[in-house]
Amino acid sequence: QLQLQESGPGLVKPSETLSLTCTVSGGSISSSRYYWGWIRQPPGKGLEWIGNIYYRGSTYSNPSLKSRVTISVDTSKNQFSLRLNSVTAADTAVYYCARYYYESGSNWFDPWGQGTLVTVSS
Amino acid sequence: SSELTQDPTVSVALGQTVRITCQGDSLRNYYASWYQQKPGQAPLLVIYGKNNRPSGIPDRFSGSSSGNTASLTITGAQAEDEADYYCTSRDSSGNLLEVFGTGTKVTVL
Numbered sequence: 001q002l003q004l005q006e007s008g009p010g011l012v013k014p015s016e017t018l019s020l021t022c023t024v025s026g027g028s029i030s031s032s033r034y035y036w037g038w039i040r041q042p043p044g045k046g047l048e049w050i051g052n053i054y055y056r057g058s059t060y061s062n063p064s065l066k067s068r069v070t071i072s073v074d075t076s077k078n079q080f081s082l083r084l085n086s087v088t089a090a091d092t093a094v095y096y097c098a099r100y101y102y103e104s105g106s107n108w109f110d111p112w113g114q115g116t117l118v119t120v121s122s
Numbered sequence: 123s124s125e126l127t128q129d130p131t132v133s134v135a136l137g138q139t140v141r142i143t144c145q146g147d148s149l150r151n152y153y154a155s156w157y158q159q160k161p162g163q164a165p166l167l168v169i170y171g172k173n174n175r176p177s178g179i180p181d182r183f184s185g186s187s188s189g190n191t192a193s194l195t196i197t198g199a200q201a202e203d204e205a206d207y208y209c210t211s212r213d214s215s216g217n218l219l220e221v222f223g224t225g226t227k228v229t230v231l
Contacts, residue, residue, distance in 0.1 A: 035218070039165075047157075047165065047208050049220040060218040096164055100220075107212055107220070108155035108170040115164050 002027040004097050004113035012091075012120050018084040022097030022113060029078045030055045035100040036080045037109055038071065040093040048093075052100050053080055087120045094118075124148040124214045126223035128207075133229040134199045142194045144209035144223045151216075154192035154209040154223075156185060165208065169194055196228075204230040 008020035022036070029036060038050040051061035053071045061069045070083040084091060094117050098109035126146040134140035144154050153172055157165035167176050169185035182197045192211070196203055207226045213219035 037220070039222075046225040047159075047210075047222040049210070049222055052218060052220070062219070102212070102218065105151070106153045106155070106171040107210075108167055109157075109165075109210070110167040110170070110176060112164040112166070 002099065002111055004099065004111060006095060006097050006113045006116040008116060008118070010117060010119060012087055012118060013122050014088055014120055015086055018082070018087050018091060018118055018120070020082045020095055020097075020116065020118070021079050022081070024078045024080075024099075029073065029080065030075050033101065035060075035102065036073070037098050037100040038082045039096045039098060039109065039112075041096070041115075042090075042093045050082065050084075050095075089120050092118065092120045124211070124221045126154075126209055126211060126221055128209060128223040128226045130224070131227045131229065133231055134196070135231050136201065137198055139195065139197045140199055140228060142196075142207050142226045142228065144192045144194075144211075145190055146211065146214075146221070146223075147190055148211045148214035148221065149187060149190050149192050151214065152212045153187060154185070154211045156183075156192075156194045157208045157210070158203075159206045159208065160204075168207075199228075199230050201230050204228060 003025045012018045035052040037052040053059045073080040094115040096115045098112040156169040159165040173185045209223035
């Protein structure tokens with residue numbers, strides 16, 4: 001059974017860079033069928049898509065975050081990562097990673113990691 | 123980019139049927155997927171594609187689509203169905219960009 005687990009610092013200072021890693025177990029990140037995604041949820045608010053990456057490195061990011069977001073993949077470790085620079089308090093959120101599947105006319109995220117809370121504060 | 127709009131709150135009596143809607147231009151070209159999120163938990167996929175349920179999702183959950191509106195229907199709502207529900211779809215630009223709906227809080231009375 002595929003599982004995803006987010007890891008990284010729970011506290012980041014304003015203007016610094018948020019860095020998270022998602023470790024995939026129970027399956028290969030190098031599957032040609034899937035992308036891998038990051039989604040976040042500020043406390044008490046809705047879900048926001050951050051971006052997706054394919055195992056060969058192609059990425060798609062939310063235009064509202066694109067200038068600050070870097071998503072990368074390490075197939076040797078079965079991991080993919082998120083870097084978000086110049087963070088502010090507005091970036092405080094629970095960050096989720098998930099597997100993303102798409103086909104003509106349809107797409108979905110499944111399964112999801114449990115999420116990790118990142119707080120931006122000095 | 124696209125937007126997906128959902129009613130903020132919906133209530134349903136125990137055992138009755140509730141429909142949650144998601145509106146947006148991208149839904150004319152792409153199916154929505156639907157996620158259930160309970161407090162303190164990660165979202166859980168409940169419907170994907172035209173009307174597909176992942177393994178383990180009860181058959182009281184179903185999906186449909188018409189024009190720019192996608193719907194998630196819970197037929198015979200149970201107490202455990204009380205949760206937030208989100209739709210998502212690809213951006214109408216045709217690129218692999220995703221957008222989430224604003225979310226609907228479902229209360230089972």
